[in-house]
Amino acid sequence: MAARREFTRESLAAGVRAGDRRALARAITLVENSEPLAYEVVKELYPETGHAYAVGITGPPGVGKSTLIGALVRHVREGDRSVGVISVDPSSPFSKGALLGDRIRLSDHFLDPEVFIRSMGTRGHQGGLSEATLQALLVLDAAGKDLVFLETVGAGQGEVEVITIADTVVLVLMPGSGDSIQALKAGIMEIPDVIAINKMDHPAAKTMLNEVRSVLSLDKESAWRPPIVLTEASRGENVPELWAKIEEHRAFLGEEGRLEEQRRRNLAGEVFAVASARAKSHLEEAVAEDPELRRLLDEVQQRQLDPLSAVREIMRKVFKVGG
Numbered sequence: 001m002a003a004r005r006e007f008t009r010e011s012l013a014a015g016v017r018a019g020d021r022r023a024l025a026r027a028i029t030l031v032e033n034s035e036p037l038a039y040e041v042v043k044e045l046y047p048e049t050g051h052a053y054a055v056g057i058t059g060p061p062g063v064g065k066s067t068l069i070g071a072l073v074r075h076v077r078e079g080d081r082s083v084g085v086i087s088v089d090p091s092s093p094f095s096k097g098a099l100l101g102d103r104i105r106l107s108d109h110f111l112d113p114e115v116f117i118r119s120m121g122t123r124g125h126q127g128g129l130s131e132a133t134l135q136a137l138l139v140l141d142a143a144g145k146d147l148v149f150l151e152t153v154g155a156g157q158g159e160v161e162v163i164t165i166a167d168t169v170v171l172v173l174m175p176g177s178g179d180s181i182q183a184l185k186a187g188i189m190e191i192p193d194v195i196a197i198n199k200m201d202h203p204a205a206k207t208m209l210n211e212v213r214s215v216l217s218l219d220k221e222s223a224w225r226p227p228i229v230l231t232e233a234s235r236g237e238n239v240p241e242l243w244a245k246i247e248e249h250r251a252f253l254g255e256e257g258r259l260e261e262q263r264r265r266n267l268a269g270e271v272f273a274v275a276s277a278r279a280k281s282h283l284e285e286a287v288a289e290d291p292e293l294r295r296l297l298d299e300v301q302q303r304q305l306d307p308l309s310a311v312r313e314i315m316r317k318v319f320k321v322g323g
C-alpha cells in the first residue's frame, strides 16, 4: 500500500466540510475508534451542523432494514438530495468485513458521489453505541448530507434509545416479529414514528398488520398516529409510500416548532446518556483497579457491610461525592 498522507485536524475538518469521501471515511473510522482527533474535528464542525434530516431505521435482525434503506436511497436519489447511511453493528468491534451483506445490498449506490455509506462497529467503543452514532451523524451533517439514514438492530430496549437522535424513527418488522409486538405492547419499546412491515410477500403479512394495528390503537392520546406501511424492500414495493409517510412525519414536526423542540430534547438526552455511559465505565474500571473498593464488595457479599454503606464509600472515593 502506498504511504498515505495523514490528516491533520485542519485538513480533516476541511475535507469533511467539502464532503470529500476519503475524509469522511477517515473521520468515521476515527469516531469508531474513539480517537481524540475525531473529537477535535466534531468539536470544530458542530456549530455548522443541524441541517441534515436524520431517519433512524431500527428493527429485529434480518427484517430487511438494509434492503429497505437501499430502496429508500434509490427513491430519494431520484430527487436531488445527498444521502449518508450509517449502519451500526453493535456486536462488531470494527467495520472491516462486518455487514458484508449490507455492502452487497447497498452496492448499487457505491458509484454515486452523493451517497456515502458506511458500516460501523462499536463494540469496545468507550462511550458506547449512542456516542459513536451521534458523532458519525454529526460528521455526515457537517459534510452537507441532506438526509442521513441510521440503521441499528433493535428488538427491545436500549437499541431504540440509540436512535432517538434521529428526527424520524422507522421501526421495521416482518411477519413473525412477535417479540417486538410484545415489547411495544408492554411499553418496553417506544412507539416509533412510522412502522414498516416488510416482506409483505410473506403470507402472514396481513396478520402482522392487524397485530400492529391493535397495539397502536391502545394509544389514543398522541398527536401523531404512527402510520403502518406494508413493503417488499427487495422489489422496491411500496417504498415510495413509505417515503411519503416519513415526509409526512417530517412535515408534522415542522409545524409549531416541534422539530426544534424535539432536537433540543434529544441533544440534552444524548449528552446525559453519554455522560452516564462514561461514568459507568469509569466506575467499573475504578472498582476493578482498586483492591480497597473490591474489598467493599466482598464485605457486602459476606454481610459485614450493608450495601448502601458500600455505595457511599464508592461514590466518595470514585466521584468525590457523598454525604
Ligand SMILES: Nc1nc2c(ncn2[C@@H]2O[C@H](COP(=O)(O)OP(=O)(O)OP(=O)(O)O)[C@@H](O)[C@H]2O)c(=O)[nH]1
Pocket (backbone or CB within 6 Å): 060, 061, 062, 063, 064, 065, 066, 067, 068, 101, 102, 105, 153, 198, 199, 200, 201, 202, 231, 232, 233, 234, 235
Ligand atoms: N421475501 C423478502 N425478502 C426480503 C425482503 N426484504 C429483504 N429481504 C431479504 O431478507 C434478508 C435480510 O435482509 P437485510 O436487508 O440484510 O435485513 P437487515 O434487517 O438489514 O438485517 P441485519 O442488518 O442483519 O439485522 C435478505 O436475504 C434480503 O434479501 C422482502 O421484502 N421480501
Ligand SMILES: [Mg+2]
Pocket (backbone or CB within 6 Å): 065, 066, 067, 087, 102, 151
Ligand atoms: Mg442490515
